Amino acid sequence: MTHKDKVVIFDTTLRDGEQSPGATMSHSEKLEIAELLDDMGVDIIEAGFPIASEGDFEAVSEIAKRSKDATICGLSRANFKDIDRCWEAVKHSKRPRIHTFIGTSPLHRAIPNLTMDEMAERIHDTVTHARNLCDNVQWSPMDATRTEWDYLARTVEIAIKAGATTINIPDTVGYTAPRESADLIKRLIAEVPGADDVIFATHCHNDLGMATANSLAAVEGGARQIECTINGLGERAGNTALEEVVMAMRVRGDIMPFETGVDSTKLMHISRRVATVSGFAVQYNKAIVGKNAFAHESGIHQDGMLKNAETFEIMRPEDVGLTETNIVMGKHSGRAALRSKLKELGFDLADNQLNDVFVRFKALADRKKEVFEDDLIALMRDQETGEAHDRIQVKFLRVICGTEAPQSADLTLTIDGEDHQTTAQGDGPVDATFNAVQALFPHDAHLQLYQVHAVTEGTDAQATVSVRMEEDGRIATGQSADTDTVVASAKAYVNALNRLLVRREKSDPDADVKQVSYKDAG
Numbered sequence: 200m201t202h203k204d205k206v207v208i209f210d211t212t213l214r215d216g217e218q219s220p221g222a223t224m225s226h227s228e229k230l231e232i233a234e235l236l237d238d239m240g241v242d243i244i245e246a247g248f249p250i251a252s253e254g255d256f257e258a259v260s261e262i263a264k265r266s267k268d269a270t271i272c273g274l275s276r277a278n279f280k281d282i283d284r285c286w287e288a289v290k291h292s293k294r295p296r297i298h299t300f301i302g303t304s305p306l307h308r309a310i311p312n313l314t315m316d317e318m319a320e321r322i323h324d325t326v327t328h329a330r331n332l333c334d335n336v337q338w339s340p341m342d343a344t345r346t347e348w349d350y351l352a353r354t355v356e357i358a359i360k361a362g363a364t365t366i367n368i369p370d371t372v373g374y375t376a377p378r379e380s381a382d383l384i385k386r387l388i389a390e391v392p393g394a395d396d397v398i399f400a401t402h403c404h405n406d407l408g409m410a411t412a413n414s415l416a417a418v419e420g421g422a423r424q425i426e427c428t429i430n431g432l433g434e435r436a437g438n439t440a441l442e443e444v445v446m447a448m449r450v451r452g453d454i455m456p457f458e459t460g461v462d463s464t465k466l467m468h469i470s471r472r473v474a475t476v477s478g479f480a481v482q483y484n485k486a487i488v489g490k491n492a493f494a495h496e497s498g499i500h501q502d503g504m505l506k507n508a509e510t511f512e513i514m515r516p517e518d519v520g521l522t523e524t525n526i527v528m529g530k531h532s533g534r535a536a537l538r539s540k541l542k543e544l545g546f547d548l549a550d551n552q553l554n555d556v557f558v559r560f561k562a563l564a565d566r567k568k569e570v571f572e573d574d575l576i577a578l579m580r581d582q583e584t585g586e587a588h589d590r591i592q593v594k595f596l597r598v599i600c601g602t603e604a605p606q607s608a609d610l611t612l613t614i615d616g617e618d619h620q621t622t623a624q625g626d627g628p629v630d631a632t633f634n635a636v637q638a639l640f641p642h643d644a645h646l647q648l649y650q651v652h653a654v655t656e657g658t659d660a661q662a663t664v665s666v667r668m669e670e671d672g673r674i675a676t677g678q679s680a681d682t683d684t685v686v687a688s689a690k691a692y693v694n695a696l697n698r699l700l701v702r703r704e705k706s707d708p709d710a711d712v713k714q715v716s717y718k719d720a721g
């Protein structure tokens with residue numbers, strides 16, 4: 200039997216991923232993703248940044264209370280107030296961890312305006328303080344890969360002496376390359392006193408498209424914790440994708456003898472859920488979880504696949520939880536069949552929820568010849584995003600479009616229970632529809648993103664539309680699916696608007712606060 204070293208999987212979808220502008224998740228969405236991560240066997244969940252907002256604090260506390268096997272970690276800057284707040288949130292977990300960080304590179308040191316000695320003292324004091332609260336403390340020198348070697352080694356030694364149990368080496372701006380990533384970890388382990396007593400972690404960003412390679416190289420250099428996110432979600436080009444490192448170590452265990460506790464058959468489902476709740480769609484050709492990752496279109500490929508699947512496949516679709524895309528239901532399918540298919544797709548519904556979905560499923564089956572698994576997933580997303588108590592709802596829409604501009608939209612919205620109707624024109628049917636929404640419900644929110652994806656093949660396919668809007672630093676994402684792209688667009692726009700209204704009422708600037716406080720890392 201070959202011995203494989205365990206690599207700890209530290210998921211930061213709910214912190215680094217959610218921090219990415221536009222990826223803000225609601226409280227219940229965060230709880231759901233945390234539960235999926237825990238069930239999938241992720242070792243550590245970084246659930247948020249408790250000092251960033253009341254919402255973050257509540258989410259981290261609740262995730263800590265509900266956690267089963269995973270360690271629950273919170274992020275804090277290098278000051279006592281942050282660390283105390285972080286502890287207040289994670290302490291409810293059976294396995295709490297405090298993660299504290301400070302930027303150590305020359306550019307980052309300039310932000311809090313500390314000398315090297317002052318920063319060294321701050322690291323000692325804050326790690327000691329965290330360790331007095333919690334026996335599981337992670338310390339990160341932010342922008343480690345652009346920090347002078349001597350200073351990096353010095354600060355790592357201080358953090359270890361002060362009681363840090365995990366030392367994370369972030370490649371904050373995605374600057375390093377595989378050989379350098381491996382060498383840095385190897386050298387830290389070899390030269391820093393006390394390094395053998397802690398776990399070294401790697402935290403890579405993907406600005407040069409090397410995050411997965413850099414993380415795996417760091418493991419070869421001696422790191423035993425990889426920090427990553429589902430779908431590689433994260434600021435700018437994102438973080439290391441969890442599904443990529445997990446499957447790489449599994450498929451190439453022959454040259455990378457490491458194992459993780461992750462149940463890879465749950466990857467596809469969580470990937471879809473994170474794409475939905477964050478509003479960041481997965482690119483079709485994304486490794487492991489992309490729609491085309493297991494599609495074999497060309498004649499040569501199909502021929503080879505029919506003879507032997509291994510001709511072009513290094514892993515089986517079912518290894519990542521991908522079941523055959525087949526015609527699952529039609530208009531004669533009953534409630535029980537729908538419930539069981541949805542359960543298979545990861546949606547466990549109470550009776551009243553099932554009734555609502557069933558009505559919508561029947562309406563879809565009337566319009567569409569064949570209803571595929573992806574259609575059901577889109578239907579579920581739509582169910583979750585459009586809430587019955589939303590202030591604004593789309594009641595009626597008819598557009599007139601054709602080769603002659605302008606196009607026009609006749610729209611009725613129900614706003615706070617009352618119907619309002621208008622006709623507006625625009626440059627295309629979607630523009631006309633959005634202008635009609637603006638006329639009926641004047642607002643200052645700006646459209647930041649408008650995306651359309653066909654859920655399945657064929658001209659009767661449903662379109663999933665994602666809309667991201669911004670108002671006074673608050674960002675909200677709306678989604679909807681319909682066989683009519685313009686209807687889906689109207690509903691997605693109104694959905695984003697409703698979410699912005701909720702944030703405005705709660706006066707929770709969410710993502711904006713996180714950006715500001717994260718940068719002020721001192």
Ligand code: KIV
Binds near residue numbers: 215372
């Ligand atoms: O990228 C980074 O440096 C971070 C730290 C807070 C660990 O996310």
Ligand code: ZN
Binds near residue numbers: 402
């Ligand atoms: Zn990061």
